[in-house]
Amino acid sequence: MVEEAPGTAPVDPSSAARLPPGLTAEEHRILAYASAIGSEFDFPLLVRAMEANEEELAEELERLVHRGILRERRGGERFGFSEEEVRARVYRSLTESRLRVLHRKIALAMEALGTAPPAEQAAELGRHYFLGKVSEKSLAYNQKAAEEARRAGEPERAVHHLERVLLELEHLPGDHRREQAEVLQSLGDLVFTVGNFPAADAYYHRALERVGSSQPNLTARVTLARAEIAREALDGDAATRGALEARHLFEMTGDPVGVAQTHRLMARVAFARGDYTQALEENMCSLELLEGNRAPHLMGLLSIDLGNSFALSGADCRPVAIEWYKHAIELLSETGDWVELSRAYHNLGVAVGESRPQDGLEYLSRSREAAEKAHDRRSAGWSLLSGVEMRLALGQLDEATRDVEQAARTFEHLSDRLGLEQVDLNRGEIAERRGQWEDAEKAYHAAIDQCRMYGLEADESEVQFHLARLRTKTRDWEGARAAFEAAERLGLPKLRPNLLPGFEQVRQALVAAGQGEAAAAPTREAVTSDHPPL
Numbered sequence: 001m002v003e004e005a006p007g008t009a010p011v012d013p014s015s016a017a018r019l020p021p022g023l024t025a026e027e028h029r030i031l032a033y034a035s036a037i038g039s040e041f042d043f044p045l046l047v048r049a050m051e052a053n054e055e056e057l058a059e060e061l062e063r064l065v066h067r068g069i070l071r072e073r074r075g076g077e078r079f080g081f082s083e084e085e086v087r088a089r090v091y092r093s094l095t096e097s098r099l100r101v102l103h104r105k106i107a108l109a110m111e112a113l114g115t116a117p118p119a120e121q122a123a124e125l126g127r128h129y130f131l132g133k134v135s136e137k138s139l140a141y142n143q144k145a146a147e148e149a150r151r152a153g154e155p156e157r158a159v160h161h162l163e164r165v166l167l168e169l170e171h172l173p174g175d176h177r178r179e180q181a182e183v184l185q186s187l188g189d190l191v192f193t194v195g196n197f198p199a200a201d202a203y204y205h206r207a208l209e210r211v212g213s214s215q216p217n218l219t220a221r222v223t224l225a226r227a228e229i230a231r232e233a234l235d236g237d238a239a240t241r242g243a244l245e246a247r248h249l250f251e252m253t254g255d256p257v258g259v260a261q262t263h264r265l266m267a268r269v270a271f272a273r274g275d276y277t278q279a280l281e282e283n284m285c286s287l288e289l290l291e292g293n294r295a296p297h298l299m300g301l302l303s304i305d306l307g308n309s310f311a312l313s314g315a316d317c318r319p320v321a322i323e324w325y326k327h328a329i330e331l332l333s334e335t336g337d338w339v340e341l342s343r344a345y346h347n348l349g350v351a352v353g354e355s356r357p358q359d360g361l362e363y364l365s366r367s368r369e370a371a372e373k374a375h376d377r378r379s380a381g382w383s384l385l386s387g388v389e390m391r392l393a394l395g396q397l398d399e400a401t402r403d404v405e406q407a408a409r410t411f412e413h414l415s416d417r418l419g420l421e422q423v424d425l426n427r428g429e430i431a432e433r434r435g436q437w438e439d440a441e442k443a444y445h446a447a448i449d450q451c452r453m454y455g456l457e458a459d460e461s462e463v464q465f466h467l468a469r470l471r472t473k474t475r476d477w478e479g480a481r482a483a484f485e486a487a488e489r490l491g492l493p494k495l496r497p498n499l500l501p502g503f504e505q506v507r508q509a510l511v512a513a514g515q516g517e518a519a520a521a522p523t524r525e526a527v528t529s530d531h532p533p534l
Contacts, residue, residue, distance in 0.1 A: 019089055020069050028090075030060055031069070035091040036102040036131075040073075040080035048109035049102075103132035122148060123161070130164045139168045146186075153338050153373040155190045162187050178218065181211035185222050192229070193339045195378040195414050201229045220249035220258055227265055234418065234454045236269045243269070257298060260289035264302055271308060274458035274495040280309040300331030304344050308533035311351050314497045322351050338374035342367045346379065347533040350386050354498060357390035364390075381410035381419055382534060388426045392433055401430055418459075421450035425463055432466070437474050444470065461490035465503055472509045481510055 023031070033050050034041050043061070047054055061079060064070040071082050081087040094102070107128035110121065126141035146161035166183050169176045188203035207222045227242025243265045250258030267282035283305050290299055307324030310317040325348035332341040345367035353360020364383045371379035384403040391400040404426045411419035428443035444467045451460035464487035471480035484506055493500055 019093060020067070020086060026060060027064060030057070030064070031090045032094055032098070033102055033106070034070075034079070034081070035087045035094075036099065036128075037106055039084055039087055040078060043077050043079065045106070045109055045113060046079075048113060049106045099131060100133050103128040104134060107132055107134070107137070123157075126161055126164065130168070135168045135172055139165055139172075142168070150190065151336060153375065155194050155375055159187060159190050162190070177210045177212075178215055181207040181215070181218055181222070184210065185218070185225065188222075188225060192225070194375055195416070197229050197232055201226060204229070216249045217253045217255055217258065220246040220253070220255070223249070224258075224261060224265065231265065231269055231272070234272070234456070236273060236455075239265065239269050256289045257293050257295050260286040260293075260295075260302075261298060263289065264298075264305060267305055267309075271305070272456075272458075274461075274491060276309055276312055276495075279305070283309060296331050297335040297337060300328045300335060300337070300344070301340055303328035303331065304340065304347060304533075307344075307347055307351070311347070311533050312495075312497060318351055318354070322348060325351065338370045339376050339379060342370035342374065342376060342379040342383070343534050345370060346383050346386060349383070350533060353387070353390045357393045360390045361387050377410050378414055378416060378419070379534075381407040381414075381416070382422075384410075385419070385422050385426055388429065392429065397430065397433060400426075404430065417450060417454055418456070421447050421454075421456065421459060424450065425459075425466065428463075428466060428470075432470050432473075437470065440470050441467065457490050458495040461487045461492035461495050462499065464490065465492055465496075465499055465506070468506050469502065472506055472513075477510065477513045480506070484510060 019028070030046070030050070033046060037045065037049075043058070046052070047057055050057065061070060061072075065072050065079070068082055069086060070079050072079055091099075107125055110125055110128065114121070122141050122145040126138060126145045129138035129141055132138075142161040142164045146158045146165065149155070149158035149161060162183055166180060166187070169180050169183065184203045184207035188200040188207065191203065192200035204222050204226045208219065208226075211218050211222070213219065223242050224246035227239045227246065230236075230238035230242060243262045247259055247262040250256075250262065263282045263286040267279040267286065270276075270278040270282060283302060286302055287306070290302065303324045307321040307328065309321075310324065311321035313321075325344055328344040329341065329348065332344055345363050349360045349363030349367060351360075352363060364387045367383040368380045371377070371383065384407040388400045388404055391397075391403065404423060407419065407426075408423045410416075411423060424443050424447035428440045428447065431437075431440035431443060444463050447463045448460055448467070451457070451463060464483045468480045468483035468487060471477070471483060487503070492503060
């Protein structure tokens, strides 16, 4: 099937032959070339592609403009179809053999003229050579266009060009399985950045099928990528198995940077389970392996993780965490990874916002800006959620509600279970602040159900704490004690030291109630974040 130019409107196949009436053979030839170029075209390119006489072609175009088929842009150097449907009909009336010739000649003319901006030039040449069946040039230009799209923060466009590269590799003579596997890995990495984990895993699976056991280092990279998806899916056991398998292959090929990446993933799995000591040990192993190896991007990612470890080690360690986050921002700004830069700003905002909520919101705003550049709706959603406690501390209840519901729509669309659990937690906090006790309790229970479904003990300990605090306000002392004991049993003081002051307030209220005293609930909680660093 022939791929059409961008912007083509769907046309009923039965109408494909219904072209503008009364076209001469030369007019039809002009429109055929123009339709292959696109909805709009430059006069010099059309002249060069058709190898036409400028004056004669200008006269033909003038007649087509007067008939209302084409329109002329100011300056006379650019024309376009008056209706996209007409362009589509002309294009679809052409045979595949004719289209191959047209696209080849247009590509050769574009190369000869070289007037388009570099990014647009690579993308258009990639399209024309792909449709013109010139595999070598299609391969080169689409690879270049994909890389330029990736650098510009346009992953969907990069995927489009890499899919063409993959098709070209399948038709080239010889064994290109390694190249195919590398392209499939890149495709997986791209869709991973926009939160489409099932599609990413499918690409990685196809990459492993192509590479087999002949390329252990590439196999290790793809295996590690699949382990990262397992971690995102809250399957810590599968993530650990994948990381260990990748580590064995990296060690076998003598790749210390690869081994460092596996330690980092193991640290993230331990962190998610609330084992911060193990997470810090794994991160330090990764840091040691990176010494002497030029890996600024990986060092930026590791700096975020080290910041996370110190952020949850108590208030005294928060300045150290902030410095690691700032170091991560410096490194990731250089490498242009907008997704991870968003995460670094997010975690910096959470750390700063505990004592300076307005500053924290400013960093979270920068996190959303980076996420938007990367088209990463998930990171943008987390930045909204993490600002809720700060907005509540500033008395911005309406803004907090707005942010939670916007994040909820995002996480529902992405089927992000961890995000939805945090949405329920935040809804409970807002309802509690408004004095809507029943709504708050309902939201906390929904969050607890999510935590138990996916084994999120650290997160459940937080929610149980909030539930205990709520019940002290409603004088449900028995229920408050049950929730408090559940939080303590799950390890809240150790897992979330930033919540310890509020936890002790609840303990004191329960002690006072047990002695028969009227335990007044605190009227204003300390500004603490309920969201662990990402």
